[in-house]
Amino acid sequence: MKINVKLFSMLRQCVPDYDPESGVDIALASQATVADLIRHLNIPEDRKPVVTWNGRILKADDKLSDGIVVQIFQPVAGG
């Protein structure tokens, strides 16, 4: 399956020559989870990535679907 990933904050540095407008297309095995995606992108654990899709925060074992666009952030607090 193929998904499009938009990266934010310092996570943009995790993909060489990242283009914020187009994001990055990633090919994953069918049934891949959020945790698989994070591993595929080599995002260090201490960056604490948060994955959202369709207005929802996803959990590590949530399964991804073909063709979706996900956004990945770092944790934030209010201010």
Next chain:
Amino acid sequence: MRFIRVDMGTKKVQVEAVPDKYLGLGGRGLISNLINDWVPPRCDPLGTENKLIFAPGLLGGTRLVNTSRIAVGAKSPLTGTIKESNAGGTFGDAAGRLGITAIVVEGRDSDNGLSVLVIDREGRARLEDATALRGVRTYVLVEALFKDYGPDNAIMCIGPAGEHSLRAASIQSTDTKDRPCRAAGRGGLGAVMGAKGLKAIVMDRRGDIADAIADPEGFDRAAKAFAKAVRSNPFSRDVMPNLGTAGLIAPVNAMGGFPSFNATKGVFEGWEKISGEHMADLLAKRGGRTGHKGCSQCIIQCSNEFVDAQGQYVTSSLEYETIWSMGGMTGIDDLDIIARLDFLCDDLGIDTMSTGVGVAVAMDAGYRKFGDGQAAIELVEEIAAGTEFGRMLGNGPEAVGKFFNHHRVPIVKGQSISGYDPRAMQGNAVTYATCPMGADHTAGNLIADYVSGKLDPLKTEGQVEASRNSQIAMAVVDSIGLCVLASAVLATPEGNDAFVAAINAKLGTRMNPDALNGMGIKVIKAEREFNRKAGFSNKDDRLPRFFYEEPLPPHNVVVRISDEDMDKTFDF
């Protein structure tokens, strides 16, 4: 440990020891107790009986990082409730270094005069005539004051909005580069300062007579551990120095909770053009900067210096809440326009949040078109011109809504919400409704719980409890003088342990975290007691009806927390 008491009627300035009852209190905790004890609850907020109090946090002026907030409080002319609003910059640290527990400004100038309060390196205070500075905007004002009193000062001041007692007027605070760009923005405290006839406080920041620390070695250990926790937290280490609070724009939009077009949409189509990431890229190209240190004792450096296409300074610091109110709410997706609006508000001395929301309400009522940046600038300029609309806008969104008979006015107790829609974040609905100071962006914001997955923002379960806990924790943070952005590390064991250890070392106590919670509860109790005596009840702890009736896209949800559950928030 001294109070500086300033009577604006008699022009007498007295220094007195802090009564035992108030020892161990600072910032919001001290202010709320003093106002509850000293200010008649039904007084006219702009009259002689109200008191305007400035207080550094309990750890202001110490080596603990990010504790330079200055708290300001009074009975609010915007909400009619007790009010504390705090600002960054250099003033809180300067006050702590001088061993000043609070500056209490009382009475009002009976001759309609205007004064500056000057506090020197030894902590001696005097009032000086400032009638020549009447009507002066804050950037020119502080330039004149630094020229007159020297560069080593911290300044808190009002602009024309405060002098005209407009109910959304701010008190501006100078940053590390001596610009009046930090604000105690909420609650219209600038109007109280203006009504009293006080244009500015100029305080020497080289003081070396801070209150003693009971256990200096223990304090140093705790301070080092706390700084380490701040430096290793991904929020304060990665997001804040690179993007600042504007880093919230992307995740809040992704969650469908960014109130846009006067809170009719939860995602702003143009959000990527006003995001923290876009701003950081833009400023890097133009020669501006993120990662700027705006406040004394800060190691997070969330501030920025926004420059135009020619590299010329426009404003500092362009923050999430302002980008939301002046951008998302008004439909303006142009950071250059938003930055100019931010500067204009700082220069006039008016709250960017209330003003942006007021403009959005006017646009929603059909007075101007959403997205018209030039119109927004002209409307805010009307505050300076003193036109009828300008005075309404300066009095906040409630005044604007009443003028247009418009039903969609996102306020609670007269104060606008912040950049988190209460329908998409049900716990923030609880905080907006029940906070003793009206809708507020720091009093109990649950965005961190939502992003971390700890709490589902769209469900009703757990929201009241989470809001309660967060409001209590923030009452402590605001009393210590800690920056809300550094307080994110209190969610980690190492950060919280170091924080508690620092407070104990300062006071010579052995409080556990539960005892600290007790401190927060006492603060909220004092605030609610004042409000009750001022005529408020649980019926005021409600959101405007449209939040219960108009579903917010994309989740198409309304606020579903019942009134009964709202009333359980403070069941202590």
